[in-house]
Amino acid sequence: MTETATAAGPRSKSEQAYAAVKARIVDGTYSPGYRLVLAKIAEDLGVSVVPVREAIRRLEAEGLVKFERNVGATVSGIDPTEYLYTMQTLSIVEGAATALSAPLIGAADVARARAVNEEMRECLEHFDPVRFTRLNQDFHSVLFEHCPNPHILDLVHRGWNRLASLRSSTFRFVPGRARDSVDEHEALLRLIETGAAADEIERAARLHRSATLDAYLAQATSTEQQTAQQ
Amino acid sequence: MTETATAAGPRSKSEQAYAAVKARIVDGTYSPGYRLVLAKIAEDLGVSVVPVREAIRRLEAEGLVKFERNVGATVSGIDPTEYLYTMQTLSIVEGAATALSAPLIGAADVARARAVNEEMRECLEHFDPVRFTRLNQDFHSVLFEHCPNPHILDLVHRGWNRLASLRSSTFRFVPGRARDSVDEHEALLRLIETGAAADEIERAARLHRSATLDAYLAQATSTEQQTAQQ
DNA sequence: GCAATAGTTATCGTATACGATTTCGTACTC
DNA sequence: GAGTACGAAATCGTATACGATAACTATTGC
Structure with missing residues (x-):
């Protein structure tokens, strides 16, 4: 409900993944420090890793997750x-x-x-x-x-x-x-x-x-x- | 030559693509309205489409490009x-x-x-x-x-x-x-x-x-x- | 001659596969 | 017992392949 002007079209899987992971971060299901493993999230959502990766990078751009090359993503911390x-x-x-x-x-x-x-x-x-x-x-x-x-x-x-x-x-x-x-x-x-x-x-x-x-x-x-x- | 290696480690290809495309947009090589075809950019940069796609989405998040599902990306306009x-x-x-x-x-x-x-x-x-x-x-x-x-x-x-x-x-x-x-x-x-x-x-x-x-x-x-x- | 429609092409979206890198556990040495 | 070296497992990064969708073109009917 906090979405900005959803155009109601069929959402791509990367958008689904983005929304799903974002929701889990915002509502606290994934709390700060939580390790976001691409393959695991992909399986949970029933999609492959590529769209999940894209979603994670978007969340990184918003500051919600921290991404480290060849290491992985974690929910942004409480520094x-x-x-x-x-x-x-x-x-x-x-x-x-x-x-x-x-x-x-x-x-x-x-x-x-x-x-x-x-x-x-x-x-x-x-x-x-x-x-x-x-x-x-x-x-x-x-x-x-x-x-x-x-x-x-x-x-x-x-x-x-x-x-x-x-x-x-x-x-x-x-x-x-x-x-x-x-x-x-x-x-x-x-x-x-x-x-x-x-x-x-x-x-x-x-x-x-x-x-x-x-x-x-x-x-x-x-x-x-x-x-x-x- | 466009790259300004900023003393960082080995950049991933998606980061290279991001920097390269961003530079071309900022310096005007790709002017507003320019059609960004993933495959073409990928070939130009010598990488595959996946990292290019990721780069484009990052640029979209910054408002530099406009992305339309199943249509493609264009450099953001002059509205x-x-x-x-x-x-x-x-x-x-x-x-x-x-x-x-x-x-x-x-x-x-x-x-x-x-x-x-x-x-x-x-x-x-x-x-x-x-x-x-x-x-x-x-x-x-x-x-x-x-x-x-x-x-x-x-x-x-x-x-x-x-x-x-x-x-x-x-x-x-x-x-x-x-x-x-x-x-x-x-x-x-x-x-x-x-x-x-x-x-x-x-x-x-x-x-x-x-x-x-x-x-x-x-x-x-x-x-x-x-x-x-x- | 124009509009509607079917077929073709171009391009995107995502699944899968595999190489690259890091991390973790174990064994070995001092 | 502590530290190091090595190997295995986990995970990421990207190439490739293919299905899906939209844009384009040619053809047909009027």
């Missing part, structure tokens, strides 16, 4: 540095996407986003981080789905996919951060409703993500362990 | 809409890259960039748009090459590659724009030298590219012809 890069990039492209979308966001969209945000608030009460995370994506989707520039939208999706692939690993919910996040969402909606300048919306959206990154970094620093040094 | 998307995206990621690089740019770098910019000014006198364009890339390379976030840097490079592939087509030099561009370069250097805030540098860099886009759009509107409708 904190990579996390920082991804979040920083996402803050930029997502900020832009949100700002570009803003003029196209209608009252109905805002209402929908607000409803999602209130659900998120409830998740805070019952401590349901899994649901919270999913709702968070829904919320932001409303904000940037109207982005008129498909290139930027694609970059946003890529960033989210990378984050999704890390979700089930050490990069978790930073407790104190969630409540602030919900409040920032509400503030963002207000800006959009009142037709604030694009600059301002972009800045707010970008800071929203930067704050999440900072919260993570603060936590990581306090923990002060190099969990993944490889 | 004005795509141009707009690319420039807009580039203005965002390049602005960010420049801002992130700024604190890392030393006096020597600024001097180098300034020298390049003065050369560009000379090109205006002798009307040498080809050289101007190349120098322009050199100038901006100095600004963002220190970008500490490789993801963002990669996005910038992709954008430049796409523009390069269009260079030899109808998207040309907009005469009145070039002089302003050189002045904006100088202003950018001043901001960097004086250690201006990242926000300010980002804004300036972004506007610099937006202005180029606007100049093109103004020209395109006045021309008002759909030159390439195919």
Whole structure:
């Protein structure tokens, strides 16, 4: 359902393989570090290795897998540095996407986003981080789905996919951060409703993500362990 | 001779093919609309079609070629809409890259960039748009090459590659724009030298590219012809 | 003369096969 | 017992082959 404009035609086997493996990475079936053996995946999917190889290379281009010559592919890891890069990039492209979308966001969209945000608030009460995370994506989707520039939208999706692939690993919910996040969402909606300048919306959206990154970094620093040094 | 062996290990044939075809697209040997026949390229490069196919798909992911199932690949076209998307995206990621690089740019770098910019000014006198364009890339390379976030840097490079592939087509030099561009370069250097805030540098860099886009759009509107409708 | 259709050709998509490279386990030496 | 050398297994990388699909061409009917 996150596919970008599927033209509904008969998909080639390489596309099937791409979609299948991508889905497994994003939903956590293949978690970071998982070894992707071409022959095995090919057998699972009932195709030969050639289209699988092509699919893997596409996923590599998106940063979801790491490919080493004559060695093989693994699901991209949880290196904190990579996390920082991804979040920083996402803050930029997502900020832009949100700002570009803003003029196209209608009252109905805002209402929908607000409803999602209130659900998120409830998740805070019952401590349901899994649901919270999913709702968070829904919320932001409303904000940037109207982005008129498909290139930027694609970059946003890529960033989210990378984050999704890390979700089930050490990069978790930073407790104190969630409540602030919900409040920032509400503030963002207000800006959009009142037709604030694009600059301002972009800045707010970008800071929203930067704050999440900072919260993570603060936590990581306090923990002060190099969990993944490889 | 086109290959610039970058001190890496033995490249796979798919990588050779990727680099070779990419180079031909970027340097204009294969101009937009050019039909990329797998078998033909394979023969030219002395490899089989499988690695060529993989290379083409990678180039597709970068937006340099367009691939249609059971039909074939062509070098991505010059659709004005795509141009707009690319420039807009580039203005965002390049602005960010420049801002992130700024604190890392030393006096020597600024001097180098300034020298390049003065050369560009000379090109205006002798009307040498080809050289101007190349120098322009050199100038901006100095600004963002220190970008500490490789993801963002990669996005910038992709954008430049796409523009390069269009260079030899109808998207040309907009005469009145070039002089302003050189002045904006100088202003950018001043901001960097004086250690201006990242926000300010980002804004300036972004506007610099937006202005180029606007100049093109103004020209395109006045021309008002759909030159390439195919 | 033009449109529709059938046959031909060109090109892609993928399966299979095999050589190349790496990795892992085992035996041997010091 | 530790380290090294060798060999076997696993896996990747690419060539080749062939079926599938779309583009092209010639022929037929009107």
